[in-house]
Amino acid sequence: MLAQPLSALKKLSPSTLSHASYLAVAKTRAKALQAISLVVTVPRPQLFIGEQSCYELCDMMIHEGATKVLIVTDTVLNQLGIPDKITRYLEQNNIAYHLFDGITPDPTFSVVEAGLKHSVDNHCDAILALGGGSVIDASKIIAISQATGRKPKKLMGVLKASKCMPLYCIPTTAGTGSEATLGAVISDDKTHQKSLSIDPRMVPLASAVDPTIMQGMPAHITADTGIDVLTHALEAWMSVTATSETDYYAASATRLVMQYLPKAYANGDDLKAREQMGIAAHYGGIAFNKAGLGYVHAIAHQLGAHYGIPHGRANAIVLPYILDANRNVSKDRLAALARKTGVVDSDQPQANDDEAADYLIAQVRHLIADVNIDARVKDINPADFKKIAKGAAKEVRDTYTVPRYLTTAQIVAILHKIKAASDALST
Numbered sequence: 001m002l003a004q005p006l007s008a009l010k011k012l013s014p015s016t017l018s019h020a021s022y023l024a025v026a027k028t029r030a031k032a033l034q035a036i037s038l039v040v041t042v043p044r045p046q047l048f049i050g051e052q053s054c055y056e057l058c059d060m061m062i063h064e065g066a067t068k069v070l071i072v073t074d075t076v077l078n079q080l081g082i083p084d085k086i087t088r089y090l091e092q093n094n095i096a097y098h099l100f101d102g103i104t105p106d107p108t109f110s111v112v113e114a115g116l117k118h119s120v121d122n123h124c125d126a127i128l129a130l131g132g133g134s135v136i137d138a139s140k141i142i143a144i145s146q147a148t149g150r151k152p153k154k155l156m157g158v159l160k161a162s163k164c165m166p167l168y169c170i171p172t173t174a175g176t177g178s179e180a181t182l183g184a185v186i187s188d189d190k191t192h193q194k195s196l197s198i199d200p201r202m203v204p205l206a207s208a209v210d211p212t213i214m215q216g217m218p219a220h221i222t223a224d225t226g227i228d229v230l231t232h233a234l235e236a237w238m239s240v241t242a243t244s245e246t247d248y249y250a251a252s253a254t255r256l257v258m259q260y261l262p263k264a265y266a267n268g269d270d271l272k273a274r275e276q277m278g279i280a281a282h283y284g285g286i287a288f289n290k291a292g293l294g295y296v297h298a299i300a301h302q303l304g305a306h307y308g309i310p311h312g313r314a315n316a317i318v319l320p321y322i323l324d325a326n327r328n329v330s331k332d333r334l335a336a337l338a339r340k341t342g343v344v345d346s347d348q349p350q351a352n353d354d355e356a357a358d359y360l361i362a363q364v365r366h367l368i369a370d371v372n373i374d375a376r377v378k379d380i381n382p383a384d385f386k387k388i389a390k391g392a393a394k395e396v397r398d399t400y401t402v403p404r405y406l407t408t409a410q411i412v413a414i415l416h417k418i419k420a421a422s423d424a425l426s427t
Ligand SMILES: [Fe+2]
Pocket: 176, 228, 231, 232, 297, 311, 315
C-alpha cells in the first residue's frame, strides 16, 4: 500500500472537517497518490509454486549464501509439525537453522524484539517466515531491525529501513498477501494501537506457494481468509489509482477466488484449489500494494478493534454493503470486471453494464453465503457507530483512493444494516 506518501500531506488534515472539507482533502490526497503510484516501482519476490516450491525456495536461500536460517513461526504451526518439511530439507543440505515459534496474532513490539534476539544471539544470516500475515509482518521487522541495528519501534513509518536481511516467505494461509507487499503492521504492547512500517526493502526475496503447507487450514479460516483475498482484489480494482498492471493482478485474483475458494472450502485436501488460492492471495497483495484498499478494510479494521472479529470475516461482513454503495459510481468498472473474469458467462453475452455490475455483486454475495461466513457481530452496539464511522472515514481519507467518499451518516447507516443482519441470525 502506498499509504505513507500521503502522510506528507498531513497539513491538509485538520482534526474536524465538514464533509465538503473532507472531500477536498481526500481528493487532493488521491491526486497526489495517483501521481506517486505512477512513478514508484515496488519490487516483487521471486515466486515458487507447487508441492516442491518449499524446496525450490530453500535452494534459492542456499544459493544466495544463507548459512544459518532463522525460521519464524507460531506455536500452533510448530505443534502441527508444519516446519518439519523445511527443517528436514535444510538438514539434508547441511544448512543450520534456529526455530523461533513465539509469534502471536497481531504481534506486538515485544514479540518482535524476542524474535530479533533469537536471530542475533544465534548469528542467523537469513530469515524464513513460515505462517500467516502476523508471522510474515513480524519477520519483516525482525529482518530490517537486525540489518540496520535499529529498534523495531524506530522502524515504523515510511522508508526507515536502509537495508534488510535476506527474507523469504512461505505463507500458511491464502489471505493477507503480506508475502508480496512492502508493509508490516505491529501493535503496541500496552495500547494495542497498530503502527505501520512501509519500505520496498522489506519485500521478501522469494515466496513459495506450497499447497501442502496450506492443506491443514480449517474450513472457516479458509473461508475468512479467502474473502480477504477477494476484498483486496475488488478494492484495488475500484481504486482510482488502479493501473493496467494492478488491474491484471486484481482481475486474476478475483477470477481465481470465484473459481477455487468454494473448492478449497469444501475439501481442504484439494491441492489444486489450495495452490490456486495461494496464487490469488499473492496477486491480491501485488494489486493492493500499489492501488490501495478502501472502505471495506477501513470499516473492517474498526469492527475488528471494537468487537474482536477476525480480519477476513469482518471484510466479508462489510463487502456487500460497500459494493452496493459504489455500484452506481463504479458501474462501468464492475461490469468490466464481471466480463474480464468470466463471472458474466457466455450465456449472457448481451448483458449491459447495469446487468453485468449487478450480477457481479450478486455473485459475491452468493460466494460469501456458499462458504458460510458467520455474519454475527457479537455485542455490536449503535452507541459505538459514530466513533467507528469516524475512524473508518479517517483511514480512508488518510490512506486510500476510493471511487466514492461516504459521509459519517452513510457509514453509520451501513453499520445499522450490519447489526440488523447480525440480529436476524442471532434470533
Ligand atoms: Fe485484508
